Amino acid sequence: MAYFISRATIGLFYFILYFSPTQEQSVTITNTPIAGSVVTYKPQFTVPAAADEGVTLIPNIKDPEAVDAQSVCPGYTASNVVRSAYGFSATLNLAGKPCNLYGTDVDVLALTVQYQNADRLSINISPAFVDSTKSSWFILPETLIPKPNVDNNAETTAQENDFQVSWSNTPTFSFTVVRRSTGDIVFSSAGSKLVYEDQFIEFVTSMPENYNTYGLGERIHGLRLGNNFTATIYASDAGDPIDSNIYGSHPFYLDTRYYEIDPSYGNMTLVTSNATSSKSAYKSYSHGVFLRNAHGQEILMRADNVTWRTLGGSIDLYFFDGPSQPEVTKQYQEVIGLPAMQQYFSFGYHQCRWGYQNVSVLQEVVDNFARFDIPLETIWTDIDYMKAYRDFEMDPNTFAVSEMAAFLSKIHDNGQHYVPIVDSAIYKPNPDNATDAYAPYDRGNQSGVFLRTPDGSEYIGTVWPGYTVFPDWHSSESVPWWINEMAMWYRDINFDGIWIDMSEVSSFCVGSCGSQNVSLNPVHPPFLLPGEPGNIEYDYPEGFNLTNSTEAASISSLSSVQSAATATVTESTNSAETIAASSTSSTSYLRTKPTPGVRNLNYPPYVINNVQGDLAVHAVSPNATHVDGVKEYDVHNLFGHQILNATYQSLLDIFPGKRPFIIGRSTFAGTGKWAGHWGGDNASKWFYLFASIPQALNFALFGIPMFGVDTCGFSGNSDEELCNRWMQLSAFFPFYRNHNVVSTISQEPYVWSSVADATKGAMAIRYALLPYMYTLFHSAHTTGSTVMRALAWEFPNDPSLAAADRQFLLGPSLLVTPVLTQGANTVDGVFPGISQGEIWYDWYTHLAVNASAGENVTIPAPLGHIPLYVRGGSVLPMQEPAYTTAASRKNPWSLLVALSSEGTATGSLYIDDGESIIQNSTLFVEFTASKDALYAAATGTYPDTNGLANIIIMGLSNSPGNITLNGASIMERASFNGTTGALSITGLQEVTSGGAWKNDWTLRWT
Template sequence: MSRYSFFKRACVSASFLALTGGQSPSSTDGVARPIFTIPASADEGANLIPNILDPQAVNAQDVCPGYRASDAQEDGQGLTATLTLAGPACNVYGTDIETLKLRVEYQAASRLAINISPANIDSTNSSHYIIPEDLIPRPQPEASYGGSDLKFAWGNNPSFWFSVTRQSTGDVLFTTKDKKLVYENQFIEFASALPEDYNLYGLGERIHGLRLGNNFTATIYAADVGDPIDRNLYGSHPFYLDTRYYETGSKRLVKNAANPGKGHNGHHGEKGSGGGAGYESRSHGVYLRNLHGQEVLLQPDSITWRTLGGSIDLFFFEGPSQVEVTKQYQISAIGLPALQPYWGFGYHQCRWGYQNWTVLRGVIDDMKAFNIPLETIWVDIDYMDQYRDFTLDPNTFKQSEVKAFFDRLHDDDQHFVPIVDSAIYIPNPNNASDAYDTYTRGNSSGAFLNNPDGSQYIGAVWPGYTVFPDWLAESGQPWWVNEMVEWHKEVPYDGIWIDMSEVSSFCVGSCGTGNVTMNPVHPPFALPGEKGNVIYEYPEGFNITNATEAASASAAASSQAAAMSTADASSTAIAYLRTTPTQGVRDVNYPPYVIDNVQGDLAVHAVSPNATHHNGVEEYDVHNIFGHQILNATYQGLLSVFPGKRPFIIGRSTFAGSGKWAGHWGGDNASKWYYMYFSIPQALSFSLFGIPMFGVDTCGFNGNTDAELCSRWMQLSAFFPFYRNHNTLSANPQEPYRWETVATASRTAMHIRYTLLPYIYTLFYHAHTTGSTVMRAVSWEFPHDPSLADIDTQFLLGPSLLVIPVLQPQATSVTAVFPGLADGASWYDWYSQTRVDAQAYVNTSIAAPLGHIPVFVRGGSVLPTQDPGYTTSASRRNAWGLIVALDGGGEAGGDLYVDDGEAVDPGRTRYVSFSAGEGRLVVHVEGEYVDGNVLGNVTVLGVGSLGSVRWNGVEVEVEGGMVRYDEQKEVLVVGLRDVTRDGAWRGGWTLSWK
């Protein structure tokens, strides 16, 4: 029995068993109807036990024969071979494929591809879905390249195995020796040995420390779930970075590299116990181009990859540094990140619960009254007419008030971003007033997913029973683009926020089939604020500084829990569904191998795997890219709305390559200190995934924040590329002006952020053009220090700014390491502008009272700045500045990229490079973009002695405060407004101080 037919009957029989007190819109007879609540049981799946936890599970390595290679043929680019089962089929989790084809390609000097797929696939064979290259591009061989440092080898003893080795060092990067290849129609397994205490990063999306553990299973399956720790989440990124440390000048691998003499939680031991002296690192990357649900088992000495279908399409990126791996992965495999519009780097304010235009206007005005910069106001699903995409609630967000609201907003150079969900309401056919043109147009063009029998697949999301766009249908994307264009005529939004795109559904199967006449219906759970569903959760440590409020909240929470409790104290043994594979048949609803999906059954809180696209492809094969495809469609839509301008999109579900269209936020986190910490490794992981425009719901989405946590978090997020505060309906408001301490802390951090907008924007230019990262782990910037391998409580913004946040309550200081000191690195305190006095490899205690976030500038850097304004537009009109932080040798370098901040293909640009040494700063200017802003100050840190100050050889007069020198701090400030009145970057110039 298929899922959709079962739940068709289930929902009909339960139709009026669960009613709320609400009313639906009047039907054609003028009578208001009670709103049907979908039973909670509608979103309950089968009881499944993940294979990795199942004591009855069969280990495929024990029962399967593996393959033997034959007919190997080498050519100028690689080799091909035939793989044939080496013994009787095991059919352990599907049907064994008897014959496979192997293709190995030396695609580039730094890239090796290994493809293993069924030898015979035709249009009648539905057992395997091989990804079309026009859907997810496949890296292509270069026409010519130099010799590769990667070497492929293979053998047949005892069965087929292969290895990838770095020739220059002999290091084995990947080897399946002594492991069997298992290849079935619903289960593929291959494994490689790994060195002891390996350092792997990536394999997302999940909330986890930056460095993955060596006793951990990483599930990759897009899931709508509220940010659990260590489980699969919204996105699918089957890529990892492997970093290995060696003694300098040798091939001796450093064991326990991430932990030499190190204390708890990334803290370093005493001087000499660890560090970078005598070490070097080499990194490589591995990408599996596969869309199916999968698991990656990380065990102490191996990595095992298991997928629910597809093919083995592996790509190895030689590196040998993290910087090179990341660039190679993006440039050749997934695409470079989009260049964001300049306004996207301002501060964004949102919440679920802004009830109308007046409330929105009040928030905007209050931000201004408290002098807290606001770039963009966001709205959650409150604005919609009954939660339907591309609509406005006629009572609260009246169309008649749109013009006045947007005229003022845009006149003030501010922006508006609405949420858009991924499901489309299907109107009640018995209620003429329930007509919904967005559905009608999509339905007539064939833009929605179907059931296996060709009927429309109908799930449920916020508005009730819904249908889902089919991005594989020819009409899917054009229909979506048209809806965006038409809606912009009514609501002049500036960007789009895509949610629920895993894709999420609140019931298992096509539960709306036969039940659409009940629409609109209520979700199968209470919404925040309903039935006394009030939030009493607060951050850890809240009771210490807020004792009275905490006691009240605790009592209320206990009372609510008692009133709502329906727990059954009896316990019974759980009967698990275990699927026996049928030869030649795929069971997409209950695959014989059960991955450790956070929702269990693959169809729970998701569109069912047997939902069918117009080209016959089942959702089972492409589930992980629904979010990726809706981002593409939205990108095309915004290009149509704003021809020639960069789309601004933040999406929830992503796949490898989504960064070329959109940014990402970390989803439904909570107002807890540990979620603030986890935001750092989340962001760093998405740096590896090629999605640098990342941020989280600052101060937390679920639960109530408090002044201390929100102060610390507002300051931390100020150094993330995407900076937004967002919280849930019925939680306490958390706009930064709600507490004076938070307002003050926010202003302090925002002043730094807006000052550094030119630096941040330049970082994104490099990410867009070269694949470099924006937020960086300290181990990436200092690759010769193995003791930094798992540090994720501090980070760098670009190469030059070190951010060390407080991540614990009731703290007035933070302990951290200043990397690179043993190799001559120097650091300057952002606030005092003085050189940091610290020892190499030793934790340093840094004062950090509430309202202060420690920030340090790396010696050797030139940072372009601009006087901050209230908005990014105002900031762009202000004077430029430069911070020149000299290293121990008196040198520094940096650059600046300038364009109009909005064009997809800016015709005119300006690139400025800065080079300091021997007591002078040389500025070189290229490009035709015209910028007339003056240069305010050049601030030089670490000036040991001062001679005459000259600009282009002409002495700068000390009178009038144009030159200030603090001998004790060794800080020189030179004002250049007068000499740059025609524009700071009109041409090159030199400033000297020796």
């Protein structure tokens, strides 16, 4: 049902809840329309908060005492240069006395330069003599992350490579990469020194003024990185802080440079400003740079250079010559792996909440969606379903296996699906309590699949269930064990996909804090859980006072009462914070010095700007040890990547031949070939609505197109307006899910009537366009193309679009211009390509947009309306939307044809069974419009029998005198709108009853 209740009442509820039960009491917060949460609280040992506090560090880039490696280190000198058919190699010797600044200098390095094919260049610098028994450095093995090599035909194709590499020993070794076709320097370390130590590597490239770089994730940031920013790459369980490192590790960037073309001589001049002139012509060139290195690292983007610093590994660089973003992205994905093809159902709408506390609530949510006629494809459960927060076990009281089986049978019969969360840590049962037995741990322990401490004992951290251990993905038994646990669980719970969380990998204490304490299990995390007394989300929605002035006034008076009540409670805390703030200037920081040949794993001498500070805070410690002796320090960024691989193998075992559907939190280069990603723990704030667009575009660059965010926000309370706008925006993201935290107000779209209406409108468009989106994903899966696209990528010769990230394209044909600010009823947007003759049509009215080149147009956008435009020259295949994707796939087809200024259009459609990895049959349909005719030609044998319902053609100047389909007149089925110039042809099922694409056809209008 829908709940409509005063915000003042909500505030009073939170006030009473917050100041009622004490921690020592046993309390159950029952489900209510307001809080939507259930938390059973009982006395148990709580891990001290200090357990998750690390040493006090200051990042090198902020440390006034930090020494600049460029000023004290000697660099290297190249010798023994040997040419080959694919490039050259050389020996690099330290050019002076070792500096040993942030580690131990490596005396001799090996340089290898390879033109690996027509568009990829490899530059590798690694220790020349690697003895794993003696060396104190770690080189990323190909068994963990595949390493691209020279193509079989590289002797021929390398000659076509647009890069040229030169090197110099003046004053020390440097290298330069030039684009042959333009003479532009794309990467050059000239004027800087190479620093290579066992715990610190630094190399620098010069950059042009106001350069445009994108990527280097994961973080919440605008699309264009800018030239006064440091990008830290270190997987971190942090709730989406702005500009800091979060879950994923993607050491890849796209560099785009614009050139002004001299109309008289054709000469090109590099553009150093995004301001453009309508009298000038421009051309862009893009290239990509990938550092195959999994260590913690940071990239310093400064005014005229980029400095790359890593905590180890090697310099394993790959350059992709483009020359535009689509080519760069495809070339990069050829190296890391093409994204997985998703099951058709995964593009439907997903609903989740941490706070669906039992099966009855799940059923109520499913029923409410049906009651309000809002499509629901998949229902998800957060950790509520688990028995004491343990993986692979259902709570027998709230999610009994028998009840869940009945629930799942019912939704599966409706064509709906279910996805549960799985966390990355495994509960360690209390050895002194036989009733605390936990079979998944026992089986894993017998197989030796858990991480160890340096002394060989189990590494025991703490996560949701208490003290936990962590899978060691370097063990040959770990994936078989994971597959078995998933399969055993599936016998009881017939899930349809898996959601992997906490995979950075997260631990709520520093070090192996449970080693001597496991007999206390189960223990409480070192912080209050959402929904527990004292940790209730009673904040009002952002900008609440702007839209609820009367209630805001009431709450203001209530707040004064609350402030008085909390004064005594917070007095000591505030005093401590004041003291800490006043003594900031005298803070004592840990600064470590390197010991020759010995790595300090927990506190490396160089301190990256990690959001958590100490590398072991809220994470497994860097000195945790894998079965092969590798330290977590060297592979921390790969845990999420590896658990998703293990989960992919598990679902292949459970569903043989079917594409696994997986959404994961921590990712690395190449994760997209197994899983999609959601944007993590965002907040119900307008900024995060905006930030979702550059987040999604970055993951398009990273080869993970199956991306979405927690729609309406995860933490904090959403409100009607924010959720209204967000439900519409996310309808055009590949992964479409609403999810929020326990203890906040409910935010399912049916909670507010206007949100329900806006959601149904946006979903009707999305579900109609599912064939278009599915076709885009097939192209991404087979060629590496992008699904969501930045305007700058699709219109690469317009410098003014370099930083545009408030609009985006879905594929090449749909322009989405969402409202991203509270209280707005209009939105400003540009219509790119106008100067080159592009036409844009309003999705809703079919009218061609009247806009000038470069004009920022104010577009009407009342609440409930999201502006959407179709690019001229497009043919969009659609199906009549239904309640589920399965039902939609059985509905009639339609075509939306948007003619270009030349009267042409093209499009395509890919059809298969929607789930199989290897297809028995497929169907590919190509559409072409030209010279007053539309042609449809199909290849393939997939038996689609749905008829063609209607065709709309936009952009006609006159009403046709006759309309024929394969020569037969169908004029009686057509109507023409003289105002919009749109021709509508309906009722075509009769003439396409055997299937719209069973035979090729031609539609003519004359």
